[in-house]
Amino acid sequence: MNDSVQAAVERAAAAGEAWRATPPAERATVLEGVSDALLKHAEELWPAAAEETRLPEARLRGEIARTAAQFRLFADVLRDGGWVEAVIDHPDPGAIPPRPDLRRMNHPLGVVAVFAASNFPFAFSVAGGDTVSALAAGCPVVVKAHEGHPRTSDLTASVVRQALPDPDLLGLVHGFEAGAPLVKHPLVTAVGFTGSLAGGTAIQKLIDERPDPIPFYGELGSVNPVVVLPSADPAEVASGFAASLTLGVGQFCTNPGLVFVPAEGGFEQAVAEAVGATSGGPMLTDKIREGYLRASGRLAERLTLLAGGSAVDGITPQVFAADLEAFADGLPELGEECFGPSAIVVRYRDAADLPAVLRRLPGSLTATVHAAGPEEARDLVPVLRRLAGRLIWNGWPTGVAVCWAMHHGGPWPASTAPAHTSVGAAAIGRWTTPVAYQDWPADLLPPELRDDNPLGVPQRVDGSLRV
Missing domain, CATH: 3.40.605.10 (Aldehyde Dehydrogenase; Chain A, domain 1)
Structure with a gap:
């Protein structure tokens, strides 16, 4: 020994x-x-x-x-x-x-x-x-x-x-x-x-x-899915998402790696513009940097690049896009964590189709909903409770309060x-x-x-x- x-x-x-x-x-x-x-x-x-x-x-x-x-x-x-x-x-x-x-x-x-x-x-x-x-x-x-x-x-x-x-x-x-x-x-x-x-x-x-x-x-590991419902404000969602995605060059366990947005309403374009205005930065270690480049490279081979920010130290924030059906066909691989400033924007046409896909995702530390009111999200709650250890309403997962009520854990592979x-x-x-x-x-x-x-x-x- x-x-x-x-x-x-x-x-x-x-x-x-x-x-x-x-x-x-x-x-x-x-x-x-x-x-x-x-x-x-x-x-x-x-x-x-x-x-x-x-x-x-x-x-x-x-x-x-x-x-x-x-x-x-x-x-x-x-x-x-x-x-x-x-x-x-x-x-x-x-x-x-x-x-x-x-x-x-x-x-x-x-x-x-x-x-x-x-x-x-x-x-x-x-x-x-x-x-x-x-x-x-x-x-x-x-x-x-x-x-x-x-x-x-x-x-x-x-x-x-x-x-x-x-x-x-x-x-x-x-x-x-x-x-x-x-x-x-x-x-x-x-x-x-x-x-x-x-x-x-x-x-x-x-x-x-x-x-x-x-x-x-x-x-x-955790992909921390975010569900954006049609009543949400596209500009607010886009700016909040871009900031959360790139915080600390995306090197947080609560980084939002999946964002489900309505196909209509300008959400996808708003996200593309917000991410396009961001920039990368040096990552913590060479091993993490290499892992990010490999993982984002695999996404680039399978998905369409929606937007990229400015490269710094060879690291570029990136978001890829896919229809809900194509994303579901790519599971479980497309549901794996990409540690760094990279995410997938998944377009859906009917929110009623979301629960079936969400049930197939790996466990996460967090799951987030953006909506103007609770009724629109009611059918998602039972699914999200089984998916993640912390449920967030109209906010972003990066930032974990140290307090009595916090739960930082979730179903495998978020935690053991x-x-x-x-x-x-x-x-x-x-x-x-x-x-x-x-x-x-x-x-x-x-x-x-x-x-x-x-x-x-x-x-x-x-x-x-x-x-």
Whole structure:
């Protein structure tokens, strides 16, 4: 086994024993300290990321602020206490069958392996959502740094470690060769991943080969379909779409890759003009750039080019066009993600024909509807609920709020576990497991399950929620 991986995991596991026993309120204070540290060191962090990723200063400063905000959100989650899902059923000898005293709550799993993403050097990387939610749950973390920003990863890890009670709670390993031994290490209890379908599939294969397969929470790819209904405003749709398509040179997991527009009403022409006024830009890594050129080249071979923007660094925003029938005939290939500023505009003549095609699309993180009113979209709702994890009304999918209600996940291949989210307060649930205590002595119960509820967490007692 890779020596650096072995050492990082073993140190994390040892540090994790004290961390999981640390009261949630104290863990919350630590997370707030990490948040402060990230903001304090922003002037060191963003220039390193800019050099490695070529992302602009404003974007990176905003991402550092978002990353710091994630730590504060999970401090609030810990103080709220609802994440442990404390349930108490007192004994009832008259029940059929007789009921003993039963109490259940969530506990941390153990060492979590996190694979950093390429497109967010802070928010989905060393100090990203997987890391902070796992630390909040009481789990130590070992991150496999992304090769696109190794120096930024080292700097970020150093900043975070200084704010932790034990620096070994956050391990960091580098190199492609570190991935497999990290996933297969016997002390690793779960894996978080944001990346490509190929990468996620490879990790799942490694997990399946373990003698004890473990949970895998992967975000793998999404086309994020947008349905534009006839009542929508063509100019507003076109300008919003072009901006969303080209944001960050299209390097977002929520990039709108499919847009269904009415064949009449000027929508197609408006989109063509808006995209024609955009420009490309440098992509994060050579590998991503090459992948985009290959994928957009395949689309060019099969579809008609509707419009292209101005090329920058050899990258041109492009939209291709197809009739609904031709697009349906090209599935599933035409429903695959093209990571970058490229999309397909699908023309339809009757909105009643859309559900049958939408049902054939792969799972997505998001699905969007543009319309003047709800009645026009009513028949689409059941289909879209099964297609995506977040449904958007008259907006655009790029931009994922970090809050209590966010769900960032979806059916395969958007994620490997559609019941879970990688963004927002509920992300903590991925790194926990429930334990039930039957007729357990009160002195040995966790404080969250005691009748006097010393931590004041929400408890469901004999079926009734008490907050």
